[in-house]
Amino acid sequence: MRDIFLYKADPVRGAEWARLFARHAPHLDFRIWPATGAPFADAAEEARVRFLAAWQPPADLAALPNLELIFSVGAGVDQLDFSTLPPHVPLLRMVEPGIVGGMVEYVSLAVLAIHRDWQSYAARQRARQWQAIRVLPAASRRVGVLGLGSLAQAALAQLRAFGFACAGWSRSQHTIAGVDCYAGAQALPAFLARCDILVCLLPLTPATRGILNAELFAALPRGAALINTGRGGHLVQDDLLAALDSGQLAHAVLDVCEPEPPGPEHPFWDHPRITLTPHVASMTQPEMAVEVVLDNLRRHAEGLPLQGLVDRGRGY
Template identity: 55%
Template sequence: MKTLLYKSDPARGKVWQKILAEIAPEYRFIQWNDLDFSDGDPAIFAEVDFLVSWIPPENLADRFPNLKVLFSVAAGVDHFDLRQLPASLPVVRMVEPGLTQGMVEYVTFAALALHRDIPQYLQQQKQQLWQSHPVLGAAKRRIGVLGLGELGQATLKMLNNFGFECHGWSRSGNAPEGVTGWAGVEQLGEFLSHSDILVCLLPLTEQTRGTLNAELFAQLPKGAGLIQVGRGQQLVAEDLLVALDSGQLRAAVLDVFDPEPLPAGEALWQHPQVWITPHIASQTQPETAVTALLANLQRFAQGQPMHGEIDKTKGY
């Protein structure tokens, strides 16, 4: 029997435990919160084969001598200190249909709201102002997505169905069918100039930290909209506020922040052109996440590549 240790939200863990007991009883599932640390690390640590975690414990190699794979409960691994992990330990981010569907739903909602000027109409409602504005057809609205991973690809496919002119940027520029792909730093400026609505779905790395700044905003078409669902550390909030006040950007939908929760009194809370949600754009769904985990465990057992396994040198 293989042992799987779960170190994340306990309530979600109970759902995982129930599902695994029903469909994969060959795995022994242990919750971190159920362990007794009164005499130091529990003896069971030596038997752990797989660790599923949000923030993994320190000294993995010493504490878990038989650990074979570290799984993230999230779509990214920026909450892991990759430098502290054993070089030979595979690290796998969560790729599961429920999480992907949630992100597609959120970005689609936000893109359609910006496309149809809903933030402006909500402000007019507060003023009891009855005033219409020209409606631009979807085919005349350009949407650009920064990041062409699992979430970016799925989001662009959905937006493309609405008839938007869709663009995607990444290191490789590997965009889905019907989407114009842009690759590398040398094409970033041209990509931005084709983004009336910009969606950030980049992973957090040293290269993407602070990416959404004044220099980037200046390269967008005047009056562009921003949807930030990547990571909070990618956004320079002060630069965003300046861009909104100058009219370079007309509205922003923000789901991630640095720090989180966003402190009371921050200017973003009060800005009339900013919509804020508390990091809820996409959440791992227990049922589909367990299915994805089991599929990867089977791949590992068969010596096949796991879906979502990261390149530690890139950080994603």
């Protein structure tokens, strides 16, 4: 009998995963978790589940006694309750190139839109105003990225190519060519003081929840802009609204909220200095995702280091 690879996420993308598994891994029995009903005929089938890919795993993973690997279908794992996951089963986040490429595109788009005053021109178009704003060179605009993981480093490489003065901050020290790197809580104020545009690409952990707050906004230059492509939980929403209304922040681009979507009466929808997108900065591409998953399955079988292994103690 074949081992079962169980998929529990968007069923439309799951169908694409199923076609790719049938082509590239026919030795595995690929199953999509059903919207209703039981996914397995009996305990014998449950015992054949060796691998799970999910956004949110099944509630009772104890029913899958032979589970060997858990894959998050997204780049982050903050949506998971680690206490419900078997501690002996490795947890892997998605590291496929499509996620990186999508994030680089989105961050570049958002930074360039702010740099070239796209929101102001949109407002002037609606007001039928033909009025230019002085164009400043990218080198005069200081961009800072909170978080220096793989997504952030790829985004910084592209921003450097445009000529922006780039800096990054993280908990631990990094060295990146052409990027001023800051590390630790004591260096955060100095980092923020040189950010005309601040991009949040931090993982969401208890230590980073609410980091985008009034204190942080006050440490930015007056008139700075915020781009949040991390998680909605990073942002204290009332503090953002106050910073925008006071002029401390000029604009915010938000791809994430908490909750998602925001309610129909939420002030983010209509705020003139907020650009809101529905968590689309990057998306897992099935072709590349399956390639990465199958490579990790090979590594697992051969006893090699796994790509995207999550340190549960750190939360990412």
